[in-house]
Amino acid sequence: MNVHEYQAKGLLRAYGVAVPPGELATTPAEAQEAMRRLGAPKVVIKAQVHAGGRGRAGGIQPAASPAEARQKASEILGMNLVSHQTGPEGKLVRKVYVEAACEPQRELYLAIALDRSREELALIASSEGGMDIEEVARRTPERILRVFVDPNLGLWPHQVRQIGFGLGLDPEGVGRLDALLAGLYRLFVEKDASLAEINPLVVTRSGELLALDGKLNFDDNALYRHPDVAALRDPEEEDPRERAAREIDLAYVGLDGDIGCLVNGAGLAMATLDVIQLCGGRPANFLDAGGGADEQKVKEAFKLILRDEKVRAILVNIFGGIVRCDLIAEGVVAAARELGIGVPLVVRLQGTRSEEGRRLLADAGLDLQPADTLREAAEKVVAAAKRGRG
Numbered sequence: 001m002n003v004h005e006y007q008a009k010g011l012l013r014a015y016g017v018a019v020p021p022g023e024l025a026t027t028p029a030e031a032q033e034a035m036r037r038l039g040a041p042k043v044v045i046k047a048q049v050h051a052g053g054r055g056r057a058g059g060i061q062p063a064a065s066p067a068e069a070r071q072k073a074s075e076i077l078g079m080n081l082v083s084h085q086t087g088p089e090g091k092l093v094r095k096v097y098v099e100a101a102c103e104p105q106r107e108l109y110l111a112i113a114l115d116r117s118r119e120e121l122a123l124i125a126s127s128e129g130g131m132d133i134e135e136v137a138r139r140t141p142e143r144i145l146r147v148f149v150d151p152n153l154g155l156w157p158h159q160v161r162q163i164g165f166g167l168g169l170d171p172e173g174v175g176r177l178d179a180l181l182a183g184l185y186r187l188f189v190e191k192d193a194s195l196a197e198i199n200p201l202v203v204t205r206s207g208e209l210l211a212l213d214g215k216l217n218f219d220d221n222a223l224y225r226h227p228d229v230a231a232l233r234d235p236e237e238e239d240p241r242e243r244a245a246r247e248i249d250l251a252y253v254g255l256d257g258d259i260g261c262l263v264n265g266a267g268l269a270m271a272t273l274d275v276i277q278l279c280g281g282r283p284a285n286f287l288d289a290g291g292g293a294d295e296q297k298v299k300e301a302f303k304l305i306l307r308d309e310k311v312r313a314i315l316v317n318i319f320g321g322i323v324r325c326d327l328i329a330e331g332v333v334a335a336a337r338e339l340g341i342g343v344p345l346v347v348r349l350q351g352t353r354s355e356e357g358r359r360l361l362a363d364a365g366l367d368l369q370p371a372d373t374l375r376e377a378a379e380k381v382v383a384a385a386k387r388g389r390g
Contacts, residue, residue, distance in 0.1 A: 001217065001219075001220055001230075002215075002218075002237070003218070004048045004049075004097075004232075005048060005213060006024050006048060007216075008214035008215060008216040009022065011191070012183075012184070012211055014187075015183040015186055016180075016182075017184055017214075018210050019211045019212075019214065020100045020101075020210060021038055021040070021100045022034075022038070022099035022100065023037065023098050024048070024095055024096075024097055024098075025095065025096050025097075026077070026094065026095045028070040028071070028073040028074040028077065030073075031045060031069045031070055031073035031098050032066045032067065032069050032070035033066075034098040035063065035065075035098055038100050040100035040101065041064070041101075042064050042100075043062070043063050043069055043099060043100055043101055044061070044062050044098075044099050045060070045062075045069060045072040045073050045076055045096050045097075045098055046059070046060050046097045046098075047060065047081055048093070048095045049086070049091040049093055049237065050091070050234070050237040050238075051081070051086045051091055052084075052085045052215075053084050053086075054083060056083065057082055057086075058075075059076055059079070059081045059083075061076060062101060073096050073098075076093055077095075077096060078093065079092075079093050080092055080093075081093050092236075094236065102202065102204060102210060104200070105202075105203050105204060106203040107129035107201070107202050107212075108125065108127060108167055108202070108203065109124070109125060109126040109127075109128060109129040109130075109131075109136070109198070109200065109201065110125050110163075110181075110197075110201045111133075111199070112124075112184060112185060112193075112196045112197075113194070113196075114194050115148065118148055121148070121149040121185075121188070122147070122149075123145075123146065123147040123148075123181070124144065124145070124146055125144075125145040125147075125166065126144050126167075127143055127167055127168060128140065129199055129200035129201055129202070133199065145162075145163055145166045147159045147162050147163055151189065154185075155181065155185045157178065160174065160177060160178045161174055163177065164178070172207060173203065173207060173209070176207070180209050184196055184198070187216075191216075191218060191226055192218060192219045192223075192225065192226065193217060193218050193219070194217045194218065194219050195216065196214075196215075196216055197214070198213065199215070200212050200213060239254050241304050241308070242254060244304060245287070245304055248300050249290070250287065250290070250297065250304065251266065251286070251287070252285060252287045252288075253285060253287075254284070255282075255283050255284055256282070256310075257281065257283045257284045257310070258281075258282055258310045258311055258312040258313070258388070259282060259284055259311070259312065259313050259381055259385050260284045260285060260305035260306070260308065260313070261273065261276070261283055261284070261314075261315050261317070262287050262289060262301045262314065262315070262317070263287060263288060263316075263317045263318070264288065264289045265290075265319065266288045268317065268319055269286055269288045271374065272315065272378070273286060275375060275378040276315070276381065276382060280382050281378065281385055281386075282385075284308050284310055284311050285304075285305060285308065287304065287305065289301055289323075290323075294327050295327060295330045295331040296331070297331065298330075298334070299334055299338065299339070302314075302332075302335040302339055302341065303335075312343055312344075312384070312385040312388030313345070313346065313381045313382075313384040313388055314341065314345050314346070315346045315347075315348070315377055315381040316345070316346070316347040316348065317348045317377055318347075318349050318350070319351045320349070320350065320351030320353060321352065324352050324353045325349040325350070325351060325353050325356065325357030325358075326353040326357040327357075329347075329356075329358070332345075332347060332361065332366075333364045333366065336364075343384075343388060344369070344381070345366070345367070345368040345369070346368065346369045346370075346371055346380045346384065347361060347368050347369070347370055347371070347377075348370070348371040348373075348376075348377040349370075358370060369384070
């Protein structure tokens, strides 16, 4: 789960990480009053959307007076902000953050991320703050510092020193980084975060370390332990299909291809996406119907897939371990008759009661293509999607 910048900064502040003072505003008048209350000679009006690249897209504007803050907020609120992270469809700006401006002496990058391959936490830092870290890694990989922390042992002082001196901080600055990283690390662990990023982390003229921007991602599976974090969810920032899927206990992630996928099991779903790509196709989604899939879930899954206007073909790939293939087949038949699926459909059923499932599909007289292997299913659905594009 992602949160807005202003929400991330509230959590950072609670854990002892210094952030500039700021207030949320949803109207130009509120932005004007926010600047008056802050008492800062200059502020920055920042669009609050779940995407990076806001500055280049016109979503971050300075203001030197309350009247100018009102004017800048009126320009940003209601805009459709398009950046490299939003995609061409953009995101509607519904709120802005009015934050006291500062004059940084240096801009750094600092983050804690979960490294699943090492089963450790990665401290990532760079002297090239304020830029996309991916671009820094591509152009100057030697400027990316990585230190790995065993979560069973926690963060050690020598690891902080390695990061601090690697960033070129003086001993006093390293001491400040020690306090900041202690708070950031505690936030990451205690709130079950998957990413805690500060970009830029600025060094002020007085030598203070200040989080000028903040991004926090949290593990959805741990939100039950953190109702305070779960309450920060902004449904308007989420893909409506993913929101609908969560309500009916389906795991769904929208992608940018044109082949809809209905699969049971996350591992099989990932393998299905890989094989579709291998065969020259582009998946439109990740959809794991789970081990308890039944007729109703299959129908709801088809509804989700068909909400995507880009879909040119659909692949149903089911391995019946816990789930019964004949129940899936009943769901496919019901969905086809109720929804009137208007795109080519390829169905692969293997495992528990798969023969009965295939028989049900054959007897229903549906316009679909059966497949025995994953490779065969992928080749058929890719060919169908290509015909649909034509």
